[in-house]
Amino acid sequence: MADLLTILDDLNGAEERALSPVASRSINAVRRSSGEKDGHRQSFSLDADRILHSRAYARYIDKTQVFCLVSNDHITHRILHVQLVSRIARTIARFLYLNEDLAEAISLGHDIGHPPFGHEGETFLSEICRSHGLPPFQHNIQSVRFLDSLERKGKGWNLSLQTLDGILCHDGEIHSKHLTAEPVSTFSDFDAKLNAKENDPSLNLTPMTLEACVVRLADTVAYIGRDIEDAIILGLIRRQDIPDNCRQVLGETNGTIVYTLVTDLIANSSVPKPGGTAGSTPPHVGFSDRVSESLYQLKQFNYQKIYLNPKTKRYIPYIKECYSALFTSFLAHLQKNNNRFSAEVDLMTDMGETYRDRHTPEAMVRDFIAGMTDDFFLQQAAQIGCEIPQKQ
Secondary structure, X not given: OHHHHHHHHHHHHHHHHHOOOXXXXXXXXXXXXXXXXXXXXXXXXXXXXXXXXXHHHHHHHHOEOOOOOOOOOOOOEHXXXXXXXXXXXXXXXXXXXXXXXXXXXXXXXXXXXXXXXXXXXXXXXXXXXXXXXXXXXXXXXXXXXXXXXXXXXXXXXXXXXHXXXXXXXXXXXXXXXXXXXXXXXXXXXXXXXXXXXXXXXXXXXXXXXXXXXXXHHHHHHHHHHHHHHHHHHOOOOOHHHXXXXXXXXXXXXXXXXXXXXXXXXXXXXXXXXXXXXXXXXXXXXXXXXXXXXXXXXXXXXXXXXXXXXXXXXXXXXXXXXXXXXXXXXXXHHHHHHOOOOEOOEOOOOOOOHHHHHXXXXXXXXHHHHHOOOHHHHHHHHXXXXXXXXXXX
């Protein structure tokens, strides 16, 4: 172990020499519980490992990204999306001399809180939460909740403040030309930030690190062209439907779009190199005017032609009914019996006493449904008599 700790010191020293002066250092990671026994892994690498080994991460494999109930193995699922975000974010971080391990950890955990059936499921669950006196459901807050206080029967993974903040602030739906970090130093400040977002979902949070800024932009880079490729495979659009300006500036294939966006972002970000100092303007990451405008136009195209396409939404009414019926059934059972619904449904009753004491039955049902995979959600809905759509 002594030799491993020596190597750890060397790795931390290498960060000091190789990273930008505004990059996050592993030795500066802040955790809620500081009493952990030190190991030989660097802090943000440890965060990535813990996320990969979480049960919530395993459930990524059967969660909708955009297209649901499609019998085509080449269509993107949530698990592939987070891996693409991770890879893109690491590449950007490397070229900007930022911390790749932190970018990876944020990327891997950023969508863990997504409920079954993607953003549509999030909308349905949010409506149900509101009607039962809970705050509107937001998948980024749920991602933090899973990793910070639900996993390991309520113990959480004791992830760093930097990683959790990046997950909370990852919103790739908001279009940003560039992002500048706004530091947060304590978990008290972070909790206040999370509570503010919970009370006002429209609040545009700013990440505390440049690595988190990179992930937020990488999220868009990862999905924008990939969704187009999936839509073409499914016959929703043709490649020539992509707006001419977007094709000229960004390209018309996912590979070209990703390469163009990543290259432009690296070239137009302002991050001092190792040993350097910040310029007259705060360090930031972002796109050129031309590319940012084209990316915004491409987002609008995707929304109108793909995400709002009637073929994309044809099963949504069934899913909405299943959400309502499952929540009602689970809640009634929990309020009546406060125990398992069936052998495979624990309704969060196997959590520690602290969780059960602090959460209402409504919140317990919310957390349980949010953690479901698509298939498990449909299995449970079928068991209570819901009409289940079939994969096509």
